[in-house]
Each structure stands twice: as structure tokens, then as C-alpha cells.
Amino acid sequence: MADEQNKRNGTSLETHVTEADMEKSDVNSATIAPPEANLDNFSPYDISTAPKIISGLPPEIWTIIQAAPAKFPPQYFLDVSRNLLENPNLTASHLARAELSYQSFADATYNPKATTPEDLASIVKHLRPECQPRLVEGGVEGYDLEWTVVRKLIPRNPNLDKPMMQTCHLYTSTQAIAITTPAGQEETVQAERYLVIYIPHAEAPEDIPFYHPTVRSLGILYTYLPNQSILPSPGTLSIHFAFFPTHPLDTRLTRTALMLLQIIHKHAKGRQAGYKKRVHHDVIIPQKRFQDTYAYLKGKYAKALIDGWVEQTPPGETRV
Numbered sequence: 089m090a091d092e093q094n095k096r097n098g099t100s101l102e103t104h105v106t107e108a109d110m111e112k113s114d115v116n117s118a119t120i121a122p123p124e125a126n127l128d129n130f131s132p133y134d135i136s137t138a139p140k141i142i143s144g145l146p147p148e149i150w151t152i153i154q155a156a157p158a159k160f161p162p163q164y165f166l167d168v169s170r171n172l173l174e175n176p177n178l179t180a181s182h183l184a185r186a187e188l189s190y191q192s193f194a195d196a197t198y199n200p201k202a203t204t205p206e207d208l209a210s211i212v213k214h215l216r217p218e219c220q221p222r223l224v225e226g227g228v229e230g231y232d233l234e235w236t237v238v239r240k241l242i243p244r245n246p247n248l249d250k251p252m253m254q255t256c257h258l259y260t261s262t263q264a265i266a267i268t269t270p271a272g273q274e275e276t277v278q279a280e281r282y283l284v285i286y287i288p289h290a291e292a293p294e295d296i297p298f299y300h301p302t303v304r305s306l307g308i309l310y311t312y313l314p315n316q317s318i319l320p321s322p323g324t325l326s327i328h329f330a331f332f333p334t335h336p337l338d339t340r341l342t343r344t345a346l347m348l349l350q351i352i353h354k355h356a357k358g359r360q361a362g363y364k365k366r367v368h369h370d371v372i373i374p375q376k377r378f379q380d381t382y383a384y385l386k387g388k389y390a391k392a393l394i395d396g397w398v399e400q401t402p403p404g405e406t407r408v
Contacts, residue, residue, distance in 0.1 A: 132155065132156040137270045139324070140267065143283075150329070153342060154327045168359065176241055180241075186240065187242060208236060209236075218253050241297075241300070245386075246383055254286055258284050267316060267319065282309070305330040309326045
């Protein structure tokens with residue numbers, strides 16, 4: 089337990105990166121990708137001089153934290169977003185999985201125009217209060233709600249971290265928007281915007297587990313402008329935070345957003361390149377049973393095994 093706590097003091101657990109990796113990718117040293125840059129690689133914008141692209145999110149609530157140019161069609165962003173719903177461990181190494189309490193994909197009663205959780209779907213009133221979805225008050229101007237998922241984030245070490253409920257929404261928009269380059273060029277073009285909003289079921293910063301950014305809401309936006317002529321790429325991927333009043337932006341949140349952006353960009357590019365999963369896990373023993381049993385056995389026997397370790401290889405380096 090102490091060893092795991094010490095590791096937390098030196099690294100961010102939201103992503104599969106080291107502190108050195110973060111330093112290399114620090115947003116303060118990022119520059120705008122020039123037109124001749126290889127945009128297949130991740131090259132984040134410097135937010136202070138990035139192109140201005142209207143997100144539709146109210147600026148009094150939301151703050152753009154990171155952004156990067158991208159060339160992949162929206163379908164790959166949507167595929168990655170769906171995959172992350174049940175596999176948050178791809179972006180948070182101290183999460184084991186997510187258990188979905190509600191998903192609207194096959195729900196014929198789903199009402200995207202609902203203004204209260206109870207009106208969102210007929211099953212909602214039968215869910216436990218902590219499992220009921222949370223809505224974005226007033227929706228997002230210019231967007232339509234496409235789907236809603238409520239999930240429970242399951243940590244790898246339940247003795248160190250607590251689970252957390254979270255609502256996930258996808259909003260889409262096809263309105264024309266204005267874009268402005270750092271040089272002052274302006275253009276109004278038809279846009280495809282895909283916005284995934286994650287709302288932790290937490291009332292205060294202290295209710296947020298360590299593996300989740302300490303924010304009221306998190307937004308991941310992909311803006312696709314195939315007909316624009318003034319930006320270096322047709323797509324822009326961006327991360328937006330809605331902060332708690334008592335927990336403003338800090339270095340850890342900035343770096344977490346940057347690495348989250350990089351991971352999503354990497355997975356979307358991989359899908360565009362035709363990546364196919366070759367190894368399929370959990371085909372004999374269900375994932376939940378395996379992970380829960382592993383956590384139980386580790387909690388019960390790990391300390392005694394480590395304290396009485398007689399092999400020359402340190403126990404932390406031993407693989408079964």
C-alpha cells in the first residue's frame with residue numbers, strides 16, 4: 089500500500105506515461121503545426137496562439153485546455169469514444185474497467201430532448217439514485233444529444249481507490265461555424281462537431297478519486313472541417329474542462345489533458361491505418377470475475393508473500 093502511494097507522488101495516474109514523457113510533451117513548448125508538418129504525428133497547438141474554432145460550449149463554464157490538429161475522419165474518433173466507454177484503462181492505468189449501468193444505444197424509449205433524468209428513458213426511474221444519468225443543464229447550444237451512458241469506473245486496487253459513477257453523453261452538430269487563424273484570416277464553413285461530455289457523479293473536488301481529473305465535467309471535442317482552406321488540417325481535437333470553483337487549472341490537469349489528447353489521437357490514427365486487435369482477452373474467464381478475484385487474492389496474500397520473499401528476483405519484478 090505504501091509503495092503504491094509513493095508512486096502516486098511522482099507520476100500522474102490518469103495516463104500511461106512517465107513524468108519525463110510529460111516534460112517532453114509540455115504544452116508550453118508546443119507550437120502551431122505548420123502546413124508542411126507531418127500531421128499524422130501528434131503535434132499539439134500552443135493554446136495561446138491556436139486557431140479560434142467555435143466549440144459551442146459556454147465560456148463562462150468551460151475552458152479549452154489542449155488542442156491538436158488531426159486528419160482522421162470523424163468515424164474513427166467516434167469508434168475510439170465508444171471503445172473507451174468500457175475500457176477506460178486505455179487512458180487511466182489505475183482503472184481496471186467500467187461497468188455500464190445504463191446505455192441508450194438500443195433503448196427505444198430514449199428521449200434526447202429530455203430536461204430531467206427521469207424523462208431521458210423509461211428505465212431511469214427504476215435505477216438506483218447514484219446510477220441515474222446526470223444531464224447537461226440546458227443542453228449544448230447548436231448540438232443534438234445522440235447517446236447517453238452511465239458507467240461505474242472500477243479501480244485496479246479497491247483498497248487504494250474508490251469506484252465512481254460517471255455519465256457520458258455524445259452531442260453532435262452540423263452547423264456552419266467561423267474559424268480564425270492566428271494571422272487573422274477568417275472563414276465560415278460547414279462543420280461536423282462531435283462532443284463527448286463526461287460528468288462525474290461528485291459534488292465536490294474531494295469526492296473525485298485520484299485516477300480522475302479533479303473537474304466538474306470533461307469534454308472531448310472533434311471538429312471536422314473538410315471544406316476549409318485556411319487551417320493545416322481538416323480536423324481539430326480538443327479537451328475542455330468545467331472546473332470546480334475551489335479547484336482551478338493546475339499543472340497536473342494541464343498535463344493530464346495533453347496526454348489524454350495524445351492517447352485519443354493515437355488510437356484514432358491506429359484505427360484509420362487499419363489496426364485490428366489480434367489478441368482477445370477474457371474469452372475463458374469473464375473480465376469482472378478475473379479482475380475481482382485477482383484484487384481479492386492480492387489484498388489477502390500479497391503482503392505476506394512479499395515480506396517472506398526468498399527468491400533473488402525482487403517480488404515486484406516477478407511475472408507469473
